[in-house]
Amino acid sequence: MIDPRASSGEKLTPPHPLPYVSRKALKRVTDWIEPPEQCPNCGSPVELVNNSEIYGREYGGWPYAYxxxxxxGCDSYVGLHPNTDLPLGTLADSFERQARKDNKRHFMTWQELNGWSRKQIYTWLAQRMGIPVSQCHWGLFGVEQANLAGAICEEAIEKMMEASP
Ligand SMILES: [Zn+2]
Incomplete structure (x- = not known):
């Protein structure tokens, strides 16, 4: 699903503090998640900030976060797709961020070993996790799902390694 604004004629007003929102960039985001208003972990309101407020200095080429x-207390946040106001996933607390980060390594390795596209690996993983492809995304995984996805990829890598001489 793509942001409906990508193909609309309306003027794009960037929410503060973003300098702009690019329609071309919106079109590139095929896994559209609506900008969040409420934290999924505690129900508090969500603010759009420069990520220097989180890291102490600006980080990355599009240094913003929800x-x-x-x-x-809750400390949940998520980054944005470059040149857009769209979140990379759901807001994640420190445990979810760590679980996503740790487990995604295996996913990337498995993708590389197979020479798969993004679509191919997500289709493969969704099938093994028993969830719809539309919900199979690192940006959406909680701790348990991230751990499961990581374990599935790790096991597949090990099997491949055992099979090759
Ligand atoms: Zn929260």
Whole structure:
């Protein structure tokens, strides 16, 4: 699914503090998730911030994030697709961020070993996890799903290694 604004004629007004929102960039985001208003982990409002407020300095080429208002307690946040106001996934707390990061390594390795496209590996993984492809995405995984996805990929890698001389 693609953001409906990608093909509309309306003027794109960037939400503060974004300098702009690119229609071309919106079109590239095929796994559209609506900008969040409420934190999925605690229900607090969500604010759009420069990520220097999180990391202490600006980080990356599009240094913005959606952040839970309760940043001392809940501490959930998520980055944005470059040149858009679209989140890369759901807001994640420190445990979810760590689980996504740790397990995604195996996924990337497995993708590389097979020479698969993004679509191919997500189709493969969704089937093994028993979930729809539309919900198979690192940006959507909670801790348990991230751990499961990582374990599935890790096991597949090990089997491949055992099979090759
Ligand atoms: Zn929260």
């Amino acid at each position: 952040r839970c208002f309760d940043h001392r």
